[in-house]
Structure formats: C-alpha cells, structure tokens
Amino acid sequence: MLQTLKTITVNTNNQNLYEITDNVLSILHSSSIKNGLLNLSILHTSASLIIQENASPEVVDDLNVYFNKLVPMDSSLYKHNLEGKDDMPAHIKTSLTNTNLTISVKNNNLLLGTWQGIFLFEHRISPQQRKVHFHLLGE
Amino acid sequence: MLQTLKTITVNTNNQNLYEITDNVLSILHSSSIKNGLLNLSILHTSASLIIQENASPEVVDDLNVYFNKLVPMDSSLYKHNLEGKDDMPAHIKTSLTNTNLTISVKNNNLLLGTWQGIFLFEHRISPQQRKVHFHLLGE
Amino acid sequence: MLQTLKTITVNTNNQNLYEITDNVLSILHSSSIKNGLLNLSILHTSASLIIQENASPEVVDDLNVYFNKLVPMDSSLYKHNLEGKDDMPAHIKTSLTNTNLTISVKNNNLLLGTWQGIFLFEHRISPQQRKVHFHLLGE
Numbered sequence A, B, C: 001m002l003q004t005l006k007t008i009t010v011n012t013n014n015q016n017l018y019e020i021t022d023n024v025l026s027i028l029h030s031s032s033i034k035n036g037l038l039n040l041s042i043l044h045t046s047a048s049l050i051i052q053e054n055a056s057p058e059v060v061d062d063l064n065v066y067f068n069k070l071v072p073m074d075s076s077l078y079k080h081n082l083e084g085k086d087d088m089p090a091h092i093k094t095s096l097t098n099t100n101l102t103i104s105v106k107n108n109n110l111l112l113g114t115w116q117g118i119f120l121f122e123h124r125i126s127p128q129q130r131k132v133h134f135h136l137l138g139e
Helices: A021-029 A057-070 A087-096 B021-029 B057-070 B087-096 C021-029 C057-070 C087-096
Strands: A002-012 A016-019 A036-042 A047-053 A100-106 A116-122 A128-138 B002-012 B016-019 B036-042 B047-053 B100-106 B116-122 B128-138 C002-012 C016-019 C036-042 C047-053 C100-106 C116-122 C128-138
Touching: A002 A016, A002 A021, A002 A116, A016 A057, A021 A036, A021 A116, A021 A128, A036 A047, A036 B128, A036 C100, A047 A057, A047 A087, A047 A100, A047 A128, A047 B087, A057 A087, A057 B087, A087 C047, A087 C057, A100 B036, A100 B100, A100 B128, A100 C100, A116 A128, A128 C036, A128 C100, B002 B016, B002 B021, B002 B116, B016 B057, B021 B036, B021 B116, B021 B128, B036 B047, B036 C128, B047 B057, B047 B087, B047 B100, B047 B128, B047 C087, B057 B087, B057 B116, B057 C087, B100 C036, B100 C100, B100 C128, B116 B128, C002 C016, C002 C021, C002 C116, C016 C057, C021 C036, C021 C116, C021 C128, C036 C047, C047 C057, C047 C087, C047 C100, C047 C128, C057 C087, C116 C128
Parallel strands: none
Antiparallel strands: A002 A128, A016 A116, A036 A100, A036 A128, A047 A116, B002 B128, B016 B116, B036 B100, B036 B128, B047 B116, C002 C128, C016 C116, C036 C100, C036 C128, C047 C116
C-alpha cells in the first residue's frame, strides 16, 4: 500500500467556482500510485468542492446566480452574521454541496467523465486562501 | 491489497430515480474482496447518485416533484439552455446531490441500512445511457 | 493493510445537529492505523451527516431554521406522509446533505480544518437511535 498526502492552496477573490482539476492532476502525476482512491477534503466551512461541467462558462455563472438566490445574503434571515452578510449563507451553501470528494484513480489518471472538472466553490466575498487536502491511497 | 474496477451502464428514460443496488451487488459478489471501501462515481454532470429509501415508491415520486420545484425548468432563469429547458437544472440538481458515493463493504456485502438503496438520479428528460464507475479497494 | 470497522450509536431527540467528532476520535485513537481513509456512513434515510462549523451555536440554529424553510413540513406537498409531517422532508433533507463522508486520517488524527466538526443531522422530531458506521482503511 502506498499513500500520497499533499495540500493544494487556492487563492480566491469573490464568490465563484475555481477549477482545480490541473492542480489535482499535477500531484497525481508526480505520485507513483497507479490505481487507488483519491480523497479531496476542503479544510473550511465557508467554501466547498463540486464536480461540474468545465466546458461552458455559462454553467459556472448560472450556478453562482442560482445558489445566491437559493441562499439569500439577507442578514435578517440569520442569527450568525459575525463576518458579514455572506457569512451564514457560506455555511449553508457548503452544507448543500460537499466538503469531501472521493474520486477513482486508474492508470495514474483521474476517472472523470469527458465534461467533468473539479471545482472549489468559494462562498465568501472577500479574498481567501483556501486549503484542499489531497490523500491518495492505492498501489 | 486488491482492487476491482468495473463500469455499470444504466439506460434512463425521463427524469426519475433508477435503483442500481442490484447492479452494484452483482459486481461486488463476483469480487474476491471481503472488506474494503467502495467508491461509485457517475461520469456525467446532469445525473447524480443518492442513497434513499427503496421501500416506498411515493418517496421516489415526492423527490422528483420536490427537486423540479426547487430547480425550476424555466429557461428565463438561466443563460445555459443549449440542450433545452432541463439542461441547466440538471447541472444544479447534480450539485445539490452527489457525483460520488463511498460505501463500506463488510463480509463481501454493502453496509447499508435496512431501507437504504442506491439510486441513479436522472435529471434529463430525453433517454440517456449513463456510466457509473465501480471501484472497490480492500482485501 | 489494516481495517477498523465499528458502529457509533447516537440517541437523538428532535431535529438538530449532534456533534459526533469526539465519538469518531475515540474510535480512531484506539485503532493502530496511522494513515488512511475513514468512511462514515449513516444507515438511515431520514438523518444525514455534515461537516460544519462547531464554534458558534448560532450556525447550528440557523442551519436548522434554513433547512425547515427550504423543505417545509407541510403534508399537502407530499404523497408520503406515513410517519408524520416530518417524514418526507426528512428524506429530502438527507438527499440535500450526505449519507457518507470520507475523511483523511494522518498521524492517527482526523484531517479537519480548525473550525470543522462532524455532525449527525437529525431530521425527525421523535426520539431516534441512530447508527453511524466507522470504516477506516490504511496502515
């Protein structure tokens, strides 16, 4: 059994989806593990991880608009507003998406569909430095 | 360490939940792995995976109705309508549910609760051929 | 390869988030596995698992309020009301959150962010005894 543990750092600037597929592939290709399970964990509660279409920028725009409508940045709706109007909505959007993703690795490649990319979904407005943990277990 | 990698093909016809528990069990029982972690990944961005009650067909009906109300098929709400009114809602519903599931395997069986089944959640209206990747790692 | 399989029992009383981080750590620290992947699976379809902020009780309150607004306990909206007005909403809330979490284990510790805790999200009103399966694979 071999294990590769690394951390990916992503600097974000406003609510958006930031594709990290290449960051993940870069670590994967430097590992000697051919087949195994890859776990990605975001170490925050106000940003999340999703796998989504990476061909059309309109999909990303629509996701941003939809999630801001579903979880309004209206402080009157929440008790927890310590860090601003985007604070509690960020926690809720994280709950509605994912903190962890587990992806199959085959022949030292990510087993993703043709149109799938891995995204960090930033839910805060102000710039943030985000940490995503990469843990691959296999042989 | 042993690994079993297979692909499950599911033909869908309209938005619905399609139970795939038996497809998963069939591959599992043909594997010699007794205990391990099973990752299921759907290789699409307009269909997803969920674990839900498989006893009452009303639960499935209600889930379909609820998700169509939560994410309306109203093209005026989205920029991305290339493949029809169900296109962008399909991406959003995928984001709100799961692209991957990781399930514990014990004694060559799925560790699921009494009422739990594994479903492919189809979000497109037109017929689709879907691929779900099965990756079991254990011994 | 080593594997540790255990079950965590959680008694719940009304809809709420119940932190189980200490229950998970207690099993982890009694295992001899240093590095690996930990899968947590809830064996029910009317309660779920999320990783959320564990510092502010207001976050927990706001999550409860938000999810009850997003998925109203209004029996006229659902066909499946066998076990009461919270029955179908419980299934939907489970679909919107997670049945499984996969967490990285490093140096016999959970790789969580500073503010992250693991919670069982109870969606039923009446008292329940919930089972969460712990499966750690590593060495």
